[in-house]
């Protein structure tokens with residue numbers, strides 16, 4: 334039997350990068366293709382340990398470039414597509430929405446066309462709980478797969494649009510698909526513009542940590558390794574056409590997260606700097622993962638252990654994030670939070 338070929342788009346980013354490593358290690362009998370444009374959010378240094386493995390391959394390509402994507406798909410004839418590639422930062426989508434539409438909407442449509450063209454066995458679209466909009470602070474209410482799609486930011490609107498296209502290709506053309514909608518991830522190789530790595534990297538340099546509004550917004554945090562195992566399960570066992578929510582019941586306010594990190598690193602709370610709230614800032618996200626649990630998934634990390642290991646990872650891998658925050662990113666950061 335020939336080896337299964339899996340193309341992972343966005344495999345040089347945070348979650349896709351962890352997923353590529355997970356798959357290369359777990360399935361030596363699969364060929365894993367990391368297809369990525371290497372935007373500001375992607376880098377291959379994270380794959381040093383696997384780059385010489387026989388079952389790892391890298392393809393530099395833009396998912397919104399139809400000709401290139403079709404020629405790659407025709408040449409490689411993939412069995413599965415696991416689609417992570419996206420513009421992923423809400424703040425950037427508020428200042429410059431256009432690239433979000435190009436990559437997240439048009440890029441997804443081109444991948445769907447290419448996947449249909451070569452008759453893949455599954456197209457797994459990695460999405461976010463943000464497509465459901467926001468919840469209020471009632472702790473008994475969660476997003477389920479039946480919650481209406483009501484995105485509030487340009488980012489979540491672009492992801493919701495791509496989700497609907499994936500659904501439409503299933504309904505119209507019978508393309509075998511799954512959609513996963515996950516809560517906020519944290520863990521190794523998280524790009525330092527996002528709350529947890531931003532806080533860790535700033536605090537380690539004794540720099541102020543910007544917190545939007547009063548820091549009361551609630552996010553449901555999941556360790557990236559638990560997200561990887563969820564996607565693996567849905568890829569192999571997900572029922573055709575189904576959506577699965579992924580979350581670990583770890584709700585925290587942004588302020589709680591920042592204070593946890595300050596406490597773990599023995600740094601004073603005076604480093605917290607409250608800044609003007611994000612436009613349209615969703616109050617609360619919280620996932621009901623029952624459907625995925627019924628398929629056989631269970632998260633293995635609790636937040637306390639996961640965050641402690643993540644902080645340790647950032648201490649052990651300073652060269653990775655220091656190189657990022659010293660470049661173009663520094664300018665972006667100062668402008669974004671009006672810190673200059």
Ligand code: NAD
Pocket residue numbers: 342343344345346347348349350368369370371372373374375376394395396397416417418419420421422436440459460461462492514515516517518519524
């Ligand atoms: P990321 O920004 O860290 O990585 C995105 C990757 O996509 C980068 O490697 C980038 O180079 C690549 N990319 C961007 N545009 C591309 C293009 N045109 N062609 C090819 N590659 C391109 O993102 P992430 O946080 O790892 O998120 C990955 C996916 O998971 C996204 O689809 C996101 O919506 C979804 N998601 C993220 C979270 C989270 O907490 N980060 C939660 C739920 C879902």
